Amino acid sequence: MSTRDLRPTRLGWGWLAGSLAVLGVAILAGALIGPVGMDVGSVLRSALDHLPFVSVDSGLSDRQEVILWDLRMPRVILGVLVGGMLAIAGGAYQGTFRNPLADPYLLGVAAGAGLGATLAITAGATGEGWPIDPLPLAAFLGALIGVALTYAMGYSLRSGRTAVTLILAGVAVAAFLTAVQTYVQQRESESLRQVYGWILGRLSTVGWKEVLLVIPYVAACSIVILLGRRLLDVMSVGDHEAGALGLNPNWVRLAIVIAATLGTAAAVAVSGLIAFVGIIVPHTVRLLAGTSYRIVLPLSLILGGAFLVVADIFARTLMAPAELPIGVVTAFVGAPFFAVVLKTNRSTGP
Amino acid sequence: MNAVELRDVTVAYNGTSVVTSVDLDVRSGEWVGLVGPNGAGKSTLLGAIAGTVRSEGSVALFGESHHKRRELAKTVALVPQHPLIPTAMKVIDYVLLGRTPHIAILATESSEDLAAVADVLHRLDLVDLAHRRIDTLSGGEAQRAFLARALAQEAPVLLLDEPSAALDIGHQQDVFDLIDRSRTEQSLAVISAVHDLTIAARFCDRVVLMHGGGIVADGPPLEVITAGNVGRFFNAEVKIIHDDEAGLVVVPVQKTAASNIRPIV
Amino acid sequence: MYRIWLFIAALSIVFAACGTDEGATSSVPSTLTTASTATADAAFPVTITTPTGDVTIEAMPERIVSLSATATESLFAIGAGGQLVAVDDVSNFPEGVPQTDLNGFTVTAESLAVFDPDLVVYFFDPGDLASGLAALDIPAIFQPAPVTLDEALVQIDQLGTASGRGVEASTLTSQMQKDIDAIYEAADGAASATYYYELDETLFSVTSSTFVGGLFAPLGLENIADPADSDGFGYPQLSAEFIIAEDPGLIFLADTRCCGQNVETVGRRPGWDRLTAVRAGSIVELDDDVASRWGPRIVELLQTAADAVSRLQES
Numbered sequence: 059m060s061t062r063d064l065r066p067t068r069l070g071w072g073w074l075a076g077s078l079a080v081l082g083v084a085i086l087a088g089a090l091i092g093p094v095g096m097d098v099g100s101v102l103r104s105a106l107d108h109l110p111f112v113s114v115d116s117g118l119s120d121r122q123e124v125i126l127w128d129l130r131m132p133r134v135i136l137g138v139l140v141g142g143m144l145a146i147a148g149g150a151y152q153g154t155f156r157n158p159l160a161d162p163y164l165l166g167v168a169a170g171a172g173l174g175a176t177l178a179i180t181a182g183a184t185g186e187g188w189p190i191d192p193l194p195l196a197a198f199l200g201a202l203i204g205v206a207l208t209y210a211m212g213y214s215l216r217s218g219r220t221a222v223t224l225i226l227a228g229v230a231v232a233a234f235l236t237a238v239q240t241y242v243q244q245r246e247s248e249s250l251r252q253v254y255g256w257i258l259g260r261l262s263t264v265g266w267k268e269v270l271l272v273i274p275y276v277a278a279c280s281i282v283i284l285l286g287r288r289l290l291d292v293m294s295v296g297d298h299e300a301g302a303l304g305l306n307p308n309w310v311r312l313a314i315v316i317a318a319t320l321g322t323a324a325a326v327a328v329s330g331l332i333a334f335v336g337i338i339v340p341h342t343v344r345l346l347a348g349t350s351y352r353i354v355l356p357l358s359l360i361l362g363g364a365f366l367v368v369a370d371i372f373a374r375t376l377m378a379p380a381e382l383p384i385g386v387v388t389a390f391v392g393a394p395f396f397a398v399v400l401k402t403n404r405s406t407g408p
Numbered sequence: 409m410n411a412v413e414l415r416d417v418t419v420a421y422n423g424t425s426v427v428t429s430v431d432l433d434v435r436s437g438e439w440v441g442l443v444g445p446n447g448a449g450k451s452t453l454l455g456a457i458a459g460t461v462r463s464e465g466s467v468a469l470f471g472e473s474h475h476k477r478r479e480l481a482k483t484v485a486l487v488p489q490h491p492l493i494p495t496a497m498k499v500i501d502y503v504l505l506g507r508t509p510h511i512a513i514l515a516t517e518s519s520e521d522l523a524a525v526a527d528v529l530h531r532l533d534l535v536d537l538a539h540r541r542i543d544t545l546s547g548g549e550a551q552r553a554f555l556a557r558a559l560a561q562e563a564p565v566l567l568l569d570e571p572s573a574a575l576d577i578g579h580q581q582d583v584f585d586l587i588d589r590s591r592t593e594q595s596l597a598v599i600s601a602v603h604d605l606t607i608a609a610r611f612c613d614r615v616v617l618m619h620g621g622g623i624v625a626d627g628p629p630l631e632v633i634t635a636g637n638v639g640r641f642f643n644a645e646v647k648i649i650h651d652d653e654a655g656l657v658v659v660p661v662q663k664t665a666a667s668n669i670r671p672i673v
Numbered sequence: 674m675y676r677i678w679l680f681i682a683a684l685s686i687v688f689a690a691c692g693t694d695e696g697a698t699s700s701v702p703s704t705l706t707t708a709s710t711a712t713a714d715a716a717f718p719v720t721i722t723t724p725t726g727d728v729t730i731e732a733m734p735e736r737i738v739s740l741s742a743t744a745t746e747s748l749f750a751i752g753a754g755g756q757l758v759a760v761d762d763v764s765n766f767p768e769g770v771p772q773t774d775l776n777g778f779t780v781t782a783e784s785l786a787v788f789d790p791d792l793v794v795y796f797f798d799p800g801d802l803a804s805g806l807a808a809l810d811i812p813a814i815f816q817p818a819p820v821t822l823d824e825a826l827v828q829i830d831q832l833g834t835a836s837g838r839g840v841e842a843s844t845l846t847s848q849m850q851k852d853i854d855a856i857y858e859a860a861d862g863a864a865s866a867t868y869y870y871e872l873d874e875t876l877f878s879v880t881s882s883t884f885v886g887g888l889f890a891p892l893g894l895e896n897i898a899d900p901a902d903s904d905g906f907g908y909p910q911l912s913a914e915f916i917i918a919e920d921p922g923l924i925f926l927a928d929t930r931c932c933g934q935n936v937e938t939v940g941r942r943p944g945w946d947r948l949t950a951v952r953a954g955s956i957v958e959l960d961d962d963v964a965s966r967w968g969p970r971i972v973e974l975l976q977t978a979a980d981a982v983s984r985l986q987e988s
Contacts, residue, residue: 304481
């Protein structure tokens with residue numbers, strides 16, 4: 059075999075192009091599917107019309123244009139951003155903790171965000187008279203505080219800063235914050251519906267405000283995680299050996315956790331707690347395309363977006379005109395998925 | 409200058425001393441065999457030299473005792489006794505991990521790195537296995553892969569912890585021959601913990617006998633591996649045979665008080 | 674008081690017969706229709722102040738979508754039933770309403786857009802409904818559950834203004850007020866009684882600070898749940914022990930439909946046979962729908978309660 063054949067694993071162009079195509083189809087489907095019918099041609103023409111310097115008559119009515127560009131497309135794009143972020147963050151967590159069931163929710167992001175959101179909702183913070191909408195902010199801060207508590211607890215234990223310690227600390231912190239949240243919910247059960255609505259996740263949105271809010275976080279955090287993809291491959295031989303190979307595993311872990319958590323907190327702040335994306339998508343990518351993080355991370359980002367857009371399509375059509383909370387849809391796919399992961403874990407690993 | 413110079417190195421866990429006041433010098437091109445009964449502190453000492461275990465005293469590599477992590481990884485490579493086998497990783501990717509200290513943190517491997525990997529794969533006859541998953545390899549093949557990763561680090565000091573523990577006699581020989589060849593070709597300083605005294609005698613220039621955390625003998629195999637030392641420190645009865653072809657052979661002997669001492673052939 | 678029922682029933686039959694076609698001609702005496710339509714049209718555009726801000730309606734709406742069962746009842750009661758094109762899946766009164774699968778808790782702006790409405794009435798915003806409808810330029814009136822009787826009557830008036838039935842609405846509300854005042858007057862002077870109002874079989878109750886509680890209070894009824902609600906949020910969950918200890922004179926069951934509770938099931942609850950109300954049969958089975966809405970039928974609810982109190986007095 060010549061030296062040319064001795065190439066390490068890289069992300070193939072075929073996989074990259076294919077994944078982008080899947081994402082494109084998902085976005086188109088998300089734009090087309092809805093209670094108000096529109097045909098492909100009009101939608102594409104309308105999209106062209108929105109490009110700068112291009113003017114095309116799409117044939118859609120004003121109301122249809124509003125529905126397409128103020129109600130549907132923001133929702134679809136939000137799905138792409140949130141789904142991609144949750145997926146790549148999940149993959150990154152699995153790599154840095156060498157645990158196939160790790161994702162940012164593990165370290166208290168979900169519990170913290172949930173508590174923050176519950177407090178905001180029960181305090182009646184509806185966004186009226188506030189300079190910025192307090193709900194996403196409360197969720198965001200809650201998520202960060204949750205992770206900070208986990209780290210504080212993990213580091214204070216004598217067993218030190220190992221991956222396992224952090225995971226255990228995360229479980230403890232999450233349990234505590236969830237208990238507080240449930241208590242608050244019980245006392246203010248008027249807002250129960252609203253809280254549950256938030257907790258089960260929703261992508262419904264009007265206008266591009268939330269998309270613009272979330273873009274910088276998703277972009278920055280995804281880039282940081284992608285930059286660390288080679289390092290995550292090194293981390294797979296364990297902290298000890300990774301250290302002997304010249305890395306500082308605790309710093310790598312901290313950097314990845316910060317990026318993944320920040321991005322996840324932003325996603326959760328606008329869309330609630332959509333579960334399982336960070337588990338389903340990276341593992342599916344591993345099964346299909348390979349386990350190197352050079353493959354898993356980029357493809358998770360792209361296919362995570364596609365996955366959530368498709369899940370959202372189901373969420374808004376399965377029980378039309380009612381909408382299923384999107385967290386319910388992902389849970390339906392995700393719960394049996396755990397069984398699949400456990401069964402194949404021996405062959406793919408984190 | 410010595411490749412490795414240890415002065416008064418002590419490692420203690422929870423107040424118990426596992427390695428006590430060890431002095432050791434190893435030169436480039438030397439192969440030191442670290443022998444001793446279980447619990448003597450061999451693995452710990454290797455960890456102290458590699459920097460994966462915290463120690464007191466001075467560990468100097470080529471005269472330098474304070475190394476940053478990356479420098480250290482470029483200076484000393486350690487093959488642990490039970491390397492962690494990541495599932496589903498290809499052999500070539502595993503060996504590439506050895507180049508980590510040579511690649512900038514956010515960069516990817518260069519053509520030099522790829523060439524180094526290819527070279528090591530050729531030398532250790534892993535080319536045909538390059539795209540196989542490492543967790544599907546046999547014991548002997550996997551051992552070659554672990555060694556390949558360490559060699560890819562291109563570190564002048566190579567530490568091996570029981571490199572042949574799980575291997576059959578044929579593969580044992582292969583691995584040790586490989587290490588010997590690499591040692592000669594690159595003038596590496598090799599320190600390996602070995603449990604098989606015959607092998608240690610055959611391949612190592614020097615044998616260091618450890619017992620209870622300290623060094624009790626240090627010298628050429630003939631001087632250190634004696635029936636007396638083995639009896640005293642291993643609590644085993646052996647007969648040392650000198651064979652023209654095989655060199656020094658250590659043979660266990662029936663522990664009886666009677667006169668019938670039969671070597672187990 | 675039954676006159677109101679005659680009025681509502683007549684209207685219901687008429688409008689049910691008409692169906693809900695856009696601009697349907699009704700078989701209601703044309704004088705009544707034309708007269709009110711003429712006045713109605715002249716009233717537009719109108720601006721209504723809702724909890725979420727002012728809403729302007731340009732012309733008399735002919736395609737109203739109601740996501741509130743109460744609003745549906747009220748709209749029919751004021752003669753606007755023919756202007757409704759869709760109501761949510763809970764709106765079931767009067768007979769023949771244009772029920773759809775829309776659910777007030779999970780509806781989206783887009784799913785409403787299908788009906789091409791020119792007015793939407795809702796009581797709960799699942800999130801982005803208000804902003805979605807605003808983006809689509811569909812006027813929307815938010816009418817959440819009220820706390821006082823006055824708020825409930827104001828909502829009916831608002832619906833009247835919004836639908837061009839202002840005259841009918843004020844007729845209805847003044848009649849309702851008169852009937853309610855009459856009921857209170859009749860009950861005035863009667864000795865007070867305690868009551869337990871059950872929302873579901875896990876013993877969630879209401880206090881007198883809620884709409885229903887406030888409605889019942891002038892009948893001389895004391896709510897046993899009041900001291901149990903330390904947080905003051907109005908819907909405490911009581912325990913069987915507490916209820917048995919308080920031994921209320923009257924028990925109102927507002928969970929006959931949802932949770933299948935009635936006199937027998939209550940009698941069978943362990944320990945409840947000790948209650949005076951159970952022994953004396955002073956248990957009132959309410960229709961969930963009537964008890965949970967705040968439209969024209971609150972008069973019926975109040976009457977039922979008043980009748981129960983007077984029966985209690987007699988015994």
